[in-house]
Amino acid sequence: MTVAVVLYTSDLRVHDHPPLRAALDGAQEVVPLFVRDPAVDRAGFAAPNRLAFLADCLADLDRALKERGGRLVVRNGDTTAEVRAVVRRTGAGEVHLAGGVTAFARAREEHLREVLEGDGCRLHVHDGVVDVVPPGDVTPQGSDHFAVFTPYHRRWAGEPLRTPLAAPRAVRVPTDVRSDRLPGRSGIADVSPGLAVGGEREGRRRLAAWLTAHGDAYEQRHDDLAGDATSRLSPYLHFGAVSALEAVQRARKRGGAGAEAFVRQLCWRDFHRQVLAARPGAARADYRPRHDRWRRGPEAEADLAAWREGRTGYPVVDAAMRQLAHEGWMHNRGRLLTASFLAKTLYVDWREGARHFLDLLVDGDVANNQLNWQWVAGTGRTAGPNRVLNPVLQGRRYDPDGAYVRRWVLELAGLSGPAVHEPWRLTGPERAAYDYPDPLVELSEGLARFRRGRETA
Template sequence: MTVSVALFTSDLRVHDNPVLRAAVRDADAVVPLFVRDTGIHRAGFDAPNRLAFLADCLADLDAGLRRRGGRLVVRDADVVAAARAVAAETGARSLHIAGGVSGYAMRREARLHTALAAVGCTLHVHDAVVTALAPGRIVPAGRDHFAVFTPYLRRWEAAGVRGTLTAPRAVRLPDGVESGPLPERAEVAGVSPGLAGGGESAGRRLLSSWLHGPLADYESGHDDLAGDATSRLSPYLHFGCLSAAEVINRARQRGGPGADAFVRQLAWRDFHHQVLAARPDAAWEDYRTRHDRWRSDEDEVEAWRAGRTGYPLVDASMRQLAHEGWMHNRGRMLVACFLTKTLYADWRVGARHFLDLLVDGDLANNQLNWQWMAGTGTDTRPNRVLNPVIQGKRFDPRGAYVRRWVPELADLADGEIHEPWKLTGPRRAAIDYPEPLVDLAEARARFERARGLG
């Protein structure tokens, strides 16, 4: 009997999974393997919200495999050592894995190739599993990646997305393969109280609901903070509970301006992955340095983390992050701009805080979006500054989003809620809400001087 291994990483699903399909096709029996990688722990990427969501994902993946006659094999170890051990135990002649873009993923693939070869097992790396289009599939003339989104989008749309694969009907596990216990959400401490449930089943239900309803209004409503009109699919894409290719194919089947706008957001996701694949050091180093000499004021940074800056929309967004482990995209842009340009603090400080809390904390999208807002990334307007008062009046005009997350301002009128510092006398004294951390005009002037703009 021939044996293959499907090593799950960021593809925790049975539907439209080229890794699982190839492993099933490749041999008589398959070991569906997930390794709780000690290397991830050492790197500090196993944040509580993602660990809790991961536990849901693994339980659901195991259930999906069991419905097909198999089960998930879980090991706690270094991922390369565990994969080598499973291959040796079962006599597997092939191991299949989704291609990654981080420096860690690239090193993992190189180590796997060497370790597996020593036990007669061949490594097969599959592209377009985590992303819709494989990083490096399209490149500009004379370069290894696109540095500007618009030309990338044109080529991305012309290249086309692969078709959607069905889930395998049967997954046969070889006898005698031992597994550790599945992790449980209840075992994880420090989880945000409003964290969503994970897993492929939950993701597919959410996707169907999104496609048959809110998607149609996405183009006009995606920046409406109170309306919460985004898909909320990002955690399921990050963990691979949903395939980006399938999501795009199904959205395009629905059609319309909303679908087009939504698919562009998924193209942004691919764009950032191809940047990081070509420039792995951009995870922590400036993609385009502005020679910033960042300020280091821990009191200001802590006020930003706690949602106590005195700017209601910034604070509402940060409090949503703490409660849900998720934040509206418009809020992410605003709080990143506020930290890096208004407080002039290092983008890495903000990116680390996001990775500590975000359930969809993806290295490529998180780090490169932070760099985009800081002006050290791929933004063609690196010195743009978002005014939190103007942003509030534009994207939360009735103040409903602020009232939801900053309840101490709930009784203010619509015209007051984004500028509570203008209140005077007993009304101001009655509100337990801080004065603005900085003056916006002074902070902007400071930033422009630092960047040599004035």
């Protein structure tokens, strides 16, 4: 029998899966393979929350394949070595893989191609599995990528999209291919207690439920911190448990301003991926250097620690940081204001914040995380590099009654209404009743310090 291998990476689903469909169309048997590679840990991509969510996704993928007569083959070790071992064991003539954009993913593809071709096996890299519009499909004249979102969105929105693929009815897997045990959540330490359940089944359920309950109001409510009306699909998109293309198609079919606002957010995701694909160094270095004189030393380290712990003295910032610690996820508006507070009000290098986010975020995606941090810090592709978000005004605007703050900053639960955003204004015994720190820095002082640092750089 002819055999093909499908190497799963960040595309852990059976619905709308071009590599799986291509393998099934070209071979009588297929080996759905996932390799738990120690190189991923060494590269810094493995974090407890993502490992736990990954375990859920793999278990759910195995379940879906078994429902179709197949199974997931899991191996532990070097990716190339394990793929090669499966190819030699089965005599597979083809390996199918979803294309990636990070330097790590690109290097993995090149190494696989070189080794497999030496064995007479062909590697097929499929674009448009993780993206809606693959990097490089739309480019401006004279450049390999768009550096500004608006013209990119204009072109992206007009691109014809393929029809999402149905899940296969049957998957036949060779019986003599060994599999290691599926990883589980139970052995993973330091997982956030409120971490969501992973897997394609849960992701598809959430997409359908959210479109019905909140999709129409998304344009008006996506910044509502307390309302929690965002889709929360980012972890499922990060692991490929939900197809971004299918999400776009389903939202467009529903129609309306809310659906279009949601689709725009998915366009931002593709935008960042096409930037990183063209400029892989942007994962670490400033896309547009401002030559900042970032604060360093013991005082800056103490401020960074207080920010991580949610003890800055600015309630909406602290609420968002505590949500991150508890859930391994943070509301998008919270991500913007906490990043602005660290990089501009505290004037600490954005890479310190990006690293902390990647340590905790279940949706910790290199392209979105690093490039969004640079957008806020003013070192990325932004028209307002010196714009600073005021946490008090942000709190009043996006959490007007203080419900979000009281949900996460329990010390302030007794403060009613918008007063919760400025507890330092309380005096005497009333202030002493709240075990909550004073602000690390006056906002005017932080703004002046940021401007001095950037102007003299």
